[in-house]
Amino acid sequence: MGRALANPLDIYLRVEKLPTLWCPGCGIGIATQALLKAIDRRIREGFLRKDQIVFVGGIGCSSRVAMYVKFDSIRTAHGRAIPLATAIKIVKPDRRVIVVGGDGDIAGIGGNHLLHAIRRNMDLMVIVINNMIYAMTGGQHSPTTPPGIYTTTTPEGSFERPLNLIKLAWSLGANYVARGSVTHPQLLEQIFYKGLERRGFILIEVISTCPEVFGRHIGLRDAVELYRRLRDKMIVKKNPSIDESEYDWEKGFVLGVFVDREEKGYIDHLRLLRRDCMR
Numbered sequence: 658m659g660r661a662l663a664n665p666l667d668i669y670l671r672v673e674k675l676p677t678l679w680c681p682g683c684g685i686g687i688a689t690q691a692l693l694k695a696i697d698r699r700i701r702e703g704f705l706r707k708d709q710i711v712f713v714g715g716i717g718c719s720s721r722v723a724m725y726v727k728f729d730s731i732r733t734a735h736g737r738a739i740p741l742a743t744a745i746k747i748v749k750p751d752r753r754v755i756v757v758g759g760d761g762d763i764a765g766i767g768g769n770h771l772l773h774a775i776r777r778n779m780d781l782m783v784i785v786i787n788n789m790i791y792a793m794t795g796g797q798h799s800p801t802t803p804p805g806i807y808t809t810t811t812p813e814g815s816f817e818r819p820l821n822l823i824k825l826a827w828s829l830g831a832n833y834v835a836r837g838s839v840t841h842p843q844l845l846e847q848i849f850y851k852g853l854e855r856r857g858f859i860l861i862e863v864i865s866t867c868p869e870v871f872g873r874h875i876g877l878r879d880a881v882e883l884y885r886r887l888r889d890k891m892i893v894k895k896n897p898s899i900d901e902s903e904y905d906w907e908k909g910f911v912l913g914v915f916v917d918r919e920e921k922g923y924i925d926h927l928r929l930l931r932r933d934c935m936r
């Protein structure tokens with residue numbers, strides 16, 4: 658007899674790999690669920706097919722999403738998910754290629770790849786699960802660690818200015834740039850849902866909880882308490898301006914869609930080039 662479905666989203670999961678390796682109270686599971694719900698809606702509407710979707714992950718807790726979802730999926734070296742995803746998209750332009758990784762993998766080690774994919778307006782959906790620390794590799798300071806936060810490598814509190822992913826993506830011409838949070842899963846699902854129908858570069862930052870490493874360093878080891886504290890820092894805006902995307906741990910984080918435009922993506926340009934060459 659087949660296994661009874663415990664959840665309608667099981668059809669999108671490699672259930673044989675469950676339970677996940679994520680720590681209890683980690684926000685990555687909430688982000689994954691919101692993403693799968695958005696994908697499910699798009700599939701049921703006939704906008705996407707399951708076999709069109711490809712997941713790519715690098716290294717880190719967040720990159721493990723690619724391992725648990727039941728789509729064509731691949732994982733690669735630390736920071737190298739975007740070039741691999743770019744290659745897949747160019748060879749198979751009909752695929753919806755989704756990269757999932759953390760702030761360390763995508764904005765830190767893979768930062769150079771990130772900025773060139775954005776400036777090309779490469780047709781990728783890149784989801785950065787931002788828990789503001791290198792979680793899996795020992796809790797080092799990451800490019801998105803807010804000022805004043807304690808990490809393994811900033812025992813006196815970080816004094817560096819964090820990398821604002823929203824401003825970076827906006828300044829380099831991404832078509833769709835949004836920030837959600839695991840503390841607001843319905844808004845997050847809506848952000849994913851909209852992003853799935855956009856072309857060009859789509860950057861979605863997801864503010865997430867890491868009680869095991871981030872929380873432990875700042876004295877918020879209790880997952881529920883960390884979640885509540887993070888939720889209190891979120892400010893939802895309908896049409897936030899780019900300047901409102903600046904964040905720090907004290908002032909909080911504005912959530913919403915910061916950029917939504919319809920510039921030609923890289924694949925559009927490639928198609929035009931191929932058409933001209935065939936004349």
Ligand code: SF4
Nearest residue numbers: 679680683718792867
């Ligand atoms: S270390 Fe942090 S980010 Fe990684 S699984 Fe545990 S709670 Fe989640």
